[in-house]
Amino acid sequence: MLNGARLTVAVAETKIIDDGAVRVLWFRAYRTAPENQPSRATSFGTSPYGDADGKSGQKGEGNGAAERDPVRPVVDIQGIAHSADSLPEATHQVVANGVPVIDEPKPSTSEALMAIQTAPPTPITPPNPAAITYDDTVDENGQKKVIHWKKPIEYYPVAEEDLIRLPTGTPKKMPRIQHEFGAETVEERTIREERRDKVKEEFLHAWKGYKQYAWGHDEVGPVKGGVRDPFCGWAATIVDSLDTLWIMGLKDEFESALEQVEKIDFTTSPKTSIPVFETTIRYLGGLLAAYDISDAKYPVLLTKATELGEILMSIFDTPNRMPVLHYQWQPHSANERHRAAGNSNFAELGSLTMEFTRLAQLTGEHKYYDAVARITNALVEWQERGTEIKGIFPDSVDASGCNATAIPVEPEEASQKATPRRPLSMDEICRPQGLTPGPSRQSYSMGGGQDSTYEYFSKMWLLLGGLDTTYRTLYTNTMDAIRNHLLYRPLIPGDRDVLFSAKMQINPYLPPDRSHEMVYEVTHLTCFIGGMVGMGAKLFDLDADIPIAERLTDGCVWAYEATTSGVMPEDARMFPCENPLDCPWDEEKYNKLLDPRWSLRAQEVEDYDVEKVRKEKVRKEMAEKKAKEEEEAKEAPLLAEDGVDPIVPRTNETSTGYSLGGDAPPAANINKKRAASSNDTVPLAKDLPEIPHVAPSKTSTPGVPLNPHERSLPKQREDPYRPFTHEEFIADLLGRNNLPLGYARVEGDKYILRPEAIESVFYLHRISGSPQWREKGWKMFESIIAATRTQIGHSAFVGVNREPAGQRKQDSMESFWLAETLKYFYLLYSEPDVAA
Known part of the structure; x- marks a missing residue:
C-alpha cells in the first residue's frame, strides 16, 4: 500500500426495462488505504446503452421507448420528493472535543429546507479564491497573473485510425438484478417513510452547515466551521452531492449548486499536482452522474465534464499509454515527457474506466474510451501471464512499461567501481514490459489499494451492454481467487455464520516457506465486497455466490454491532475459525488466542x-541481624576505652552479593524471563x-x-x-x-463517515427483498448519527468502542458523506422503483 494514497472507485447498478434494454445507475465510491487514506464516494444516475451509431437496441413500450439518442439517458424518478411535516421533533446530543452536551430540537424536513433557502451562503466571488494560483508577474493593471493549464505538447499521440473504439451492436438483454417487491402494508410504509425522511433531515442538516460555512470550498469542518480544499479547491462537496440532491427531490438546491459548478475553473488550482483518481471519482463522475440522473436537462454538466476530461487526457501521454496518477498540471511541468510510476497504486490505475467510458458515450469521442481500454488490455495480459495469486493483482504496480537494465561500463573499469560512461535517458536503458508487481512487498486483498478496480469489472460489462466479454472474464477470474484464497469465517460470539475477506502479503525477498503471510483483517473499505458479489452473482448466473454475499454483508453488520458506539472501526484483525463449517463460540479458546x-x-x-x-x-x-548489630554497637564506646576498636555497622549487603532493596540474584530474577514479551x-x-x-x-x-x-x-x-x-x-x-x-486487535479506532457497509446492505436489500436488511441498516444509521452529529454537520470521530464522553471528533466531513453514505441510507428506505 502506498502511504498516503487515496483510493477510489466507481460502481454501477442496472435497471432492466420491458424491452430488455439496460440502464446504469452510477455509484461513485471512494477507497483509501489504511492510514491517511479516506475516501470512497459515489455518484448516482442512470444511462441507456446504445451503439456508436446512436441506436439504443431493441424497441419497447413505456419506459423502454424506441430508438433513443445514446447521449440522452432515460430516467424514472417518480416519488422521490416526500413531505415530512408530520415528523415528531427529537433531540440530539452533540458531543465534540469535550464540549458540554447540547440538546437541540431537530427541525422537520420542510423547516430545514426553508432555513437553507432563506439563509444565503456567505458571498464568495469567485466561488473559491483558494482555488486560484498566481504567478510572480502582474498584468498591465497591476493585477497578479493567474496560472492556467494549457494543452501541453503531445509526445506519444495515438492516430485516429489506431484508437480503440467503443463496442457496437445490440446490447445484450441483462438478467434481472432487483427482487420483485410486492405491495407493502400501511404500517410498513409508515415506518419506511419516517425513516427515509429522517435520513433526508440529516442530509439537509449537513448541507446547511456546508452551505453556511464553506460554500465553494471542497469541505467544511463540521466542528469548528472551517474550510478545507484537499481536492484542488473546485468545490468537491457540491459536485459530488449533485445526484443525491436530485434523488432526494431537492431541485432548488440542485439548481443553486449548478450556479457554482458553472463558475469552476478546472485550469487553475493551488495544488501543483492533481490527484487523478480522486478528481475522476469526485468531479468527473459527479458531473456525469448528475447529467444522467437529470435526464440531460442541464448541458452545463456535460460541458464541465468535457473540460475536465480534456485536462485529464494528458495523463495518458506516456510511452505505454499507462496514466500518470499525480499530474503536474502547470505548463512548465506539463510540457515535459512523462512515464507512469513504477509503484502505481492498483486501485487508482484500474478505476478510471467507468467515467472515461461514459464520457466517450456521451460525447462520441472514442479517445476517452481508448485511454482506459488500453489499461484493461494490460490487465488482461497480466492476468493471463499470471500473478502470485492467480486471478488477482498486487496493490503496487510497476506501470512504467520499462524493465531498466544495468548501465554499461568501460571494460577497464570492470574490476573497479562501476562508473557510467554518460547519463542515459530512461528510453535508452529501458526494455519494454507489461504490468508487473511494484518493487515492494506484494499485498493481495479486496481492501484499500485494490478494491475499486475489481468492483469496476462487472459494472463495465454493464456499461458496455455486455458487448465486451473481457470484463466478464476479469470478474469471474477474480471471484475464483476470492473464494479459493481470501474468504474466512471469524471466531465471534454467538452462532452467526459470517465471512470476511483476508489479505495475503508476499515478500519476494524471503525464502518461499517464509514469504507468505495471511492477515485476517476486517476493514471498512472491504465492506463493499458483499454488494459486489451479490450483484455479480445475479449478472453472471453465479447462484452459489448469493449466500456468500449475504454472509460478507452480515459480517460488516456484526462489526458495527460489536462495538460500544455501534459503529465499526476503520481497520481491525480477527481470529479465523479452524473449521469454517463448525465454529461455535469458545471464549476460553478466544482468550488463549489473545494471549x-x-x-x-x-x-x-x-x-x-x-x-x-x-x-x-x-x-x-537481615533486619534481625542488623538490629542485633546495632544493639551491640551501643556497647562499642565502652570497649573502645579499653583499647578495642568500635564496631562499624555493616551495609545492607549480604554474602549473596545483592541488595536488600528487593532485587533477586541474577539466577532468580524472574523479571528477565518476563521481559521476553513486550505484552507483559x-x-x-x-x-x-x-x-x-x-x-x-x-x-x-x-x-x-x-x-x-x-x-x-x-x-x-x-x-x-x-x-x-x-x-x-x-x-x-x-x-x-x-x-x-470477538476482535483480535483494532488497528484504526475511528470512523470517517464511510459508506461501504451501508452500500452492501442496500444492495442486498434490493437483491434479496429481505426486510432484515432495512432493520440492520436502521440500527447502523441511528448509531452513526448519535456518534457523529454536530451543530454544523457530521464529523469523523475516534473511539468507536468508547462511550460518548471518551470519543473525540476529528472535525472532518468528506464529500462522500453526502454523496454516498446518506444517499444509500435514503435509497434503502425509498420505494423499490427509485433507482431500481
Whole structure:
C-alpha cells in the first residue's frame, strides 16, 4: 500500500426495462488505504446503452421507448420528493472535543429546507479564491497573473485510425438484478417513510452547515466551521452531492449548486499536482452522474465534464499509454515527457474506466474510451501471464512499461567501481514490459489499494451492454481467487455464520516457506465486497455466490454491532475459525488466542510468589541481624576505652552479593524471563489507567455479552510487579485497549463517515427483498448519527468502542458523506422503483 494514497472507485447498478434494454445507475465510491487514506464516494444516475451509431437496441413500450439518442439517458424518478411535516421533533446530543452536551430540537424536513433557502451562503466571488494560483508577474493593471493549464505538447499521440473504439451492436438483454417487491402494508410504509425522511433531515442538516460555512470550498469542518480544499479547491462537496440532491427531490438546491459548478475553473488550482483518481471519482463522475440522473436537462454538466476530461487526457501521454496518477498540471511541468510510476497504486490505475467510458458515450469521442481500454488490455495480459495469486493483482504496480537494465561500463573499469560512461535517458536503458508487481512487498486483498478496480469489472460489462466479454472474464477470474484464497469465517460470539475477506502479503525477498503471510483483517473499505458479489452473482448466473454475499454483508453488520458506539472501526484483525463449517463460540479458546503466552503465566506467577517469599525471609533475617548489630554497637564506646576498636555497622549487603532493596540474584530474577514479551510489561499502580465502565454493546445474539469490561481489573493492583495471570492479562487487554469482544486487535479506532457497509446492505436489500436488511441498516444509521452529529454537520470521530464522553471528533466531513453514505441510507428506505 502506498502511504498516503487515496483510493477510489466507481460502481454501477442496472435497471432492466420491458424491452430488455439496460440502464446504469452510477455509484461513485471512494477507497483509501489504511492510514491517511479516506475516501470512497459515489455518484448516482442512470444511462441507456446504445451503439456508436446512436441506436439504443431493441424497441419497447413505456419506459423502454424506441430508438433513443445514446447521449440522452432515460430516467424514472417518480416519488422521490416526500413531505415530512408530520415528523415528531427529537433531540440530539452533540458531543465534540469535550464540549458540554447540547440538546437541540431537530427541525422537520420542510423547516430545514426553508432555513437553507432563506439563509444565503456567505458571498464568495469567485466561488473559491483558494482555488486560484498566481504567478510572480502582474498584468498591465497591476493585477497578479493567474496560472492556467494549457494543452501541453503531445509526445506519444495515438492516430485516429489506431484508437480503440467503443463496442457496437445490440446490447445484450441483462438478467434481472432487483427482487420483485410486492405491495407493502400501511404500517410498513409508515415506518419506511419516517425513516427515509429522517435520513433526508440529516442530509439537509449537513448541507446547511456546508452551505453556511464553506460554500465553494471542497469541505467544511463540521466542528469548528472551517474550510478545507484537499481536492484542488473546485468545490468537491457540491459536485459530488449533485445526484443525491436530485434523488432526494431537492431541485432548488440542485439548481443553486449548478450556479457554482458553472463558475469552476478546472485550469487553475493551488495544488501543483492533481490527484487523478480522486478528481475522476469526485468531479468527473459527479458531473456525469448528475447529467444522467437529470435526464440531460442541464448541458452545463456535460460541458464541465468535457473540460475536465480534456485536462485529464494528458495523463495518458506516456510511452505505454499507462496514466500518470499525480499530474503536474502547470505548463512548465506539463510540457515535459512523462512515464507512469513504477509503484502505481492498483486501485487508482484500474478505476478510471467507468467515467472515461461514459464520457466517450456521451460525447462520441472514442479517445476517452481508448485511454482506459488500453489499461484493461494490460490487465488482461497480466492476468493471463499470471500473478502470485492467480486471478488477482498486487496493490503496487510497476506501470512504467520499462524493465531498466544495468548501465554499461568501460571494460577497464570492470574490476573497479562501476562508473557510467554518460547519463542515459530512461528510453535508452529501458526494455519494454507489461504490468508487473511494484518493487515492494506484494499485498493481495479486496481492501484499500485494490478494491475499486475489481468492483469496476462487472459494472463495465454493464456499461458496455455486455458487448465486451473481457470484463466478464476479469470478474469471474477474480471471484475464483476470492473464494479459493481470501474468504474466512471469524471466531465471534454467538452462532452467526459470517465471512470476511483476508489479505495475503508476499515478500519476494524471503525464502518461499517464509514469504507468505495471511492477515485476517476486517476493514471498512472491504465492506463493499458483499454488494459486489451479490450483484455479480445475479449478472453472471453465479447462484452459489448469493449466500456468500449475504454472509460478507452480515459480517460488516456484526462489526458495527460489536462495538460500544455501534459503529465499526476503520481497520481491525480477527481470529479465523479452524473449521469454517463448525465454529461455535469458545471464549476460553478466544482468550488463549489473545494471549499466546497463556500456558506460561501460571508458572511465572508461582515463581514470582516463591521468590517473593524467599526474599521476604531474607529481608527479615537481615533486619534481625542488623538490629542485633546495632544493639551491640551501643556497647562499642565502652570497649573502645579499653583499647578495642568500635564496631562499624555493616551495609545492607549480604554474602549473596545483592541488595536488600528487593532485587533477586541474577539466577532468580524472574523479571528477565518476563521481559521476553513486550505484552507483559506491567506499569506501576499509579500509572495504571482507570478502566471506564462501558455499557453492554449491541448484539443480535441474545444472551451473549459483548462488553469487554465485565472482566476488568481493579483500579489498582496490590502488587504492581506481580506478573499477570492469564485471566488478569485478558481483562487488562480488553479493558485498557477498549477491545470489542470477538476482535483480535483494532488497528484504526475511528470512523470517517464511510459508506461501504451501508452500500452492501442496500444492495442486498434490493437483491434479496429481505426486510432484515432495512432493520440492520436502521440500527447502523441511528448509531452513526448519535456518534457523529454536530451543530454544523457530521464529523469523523475516534473511539468507536468508547462511550460518548471518551470519543473525540476529528472535525472532518468528506464529500462522500453526502454523496454516498446518506444517499444509500435514503435509497434503502425509498420505494423499490427509485433507482431500481
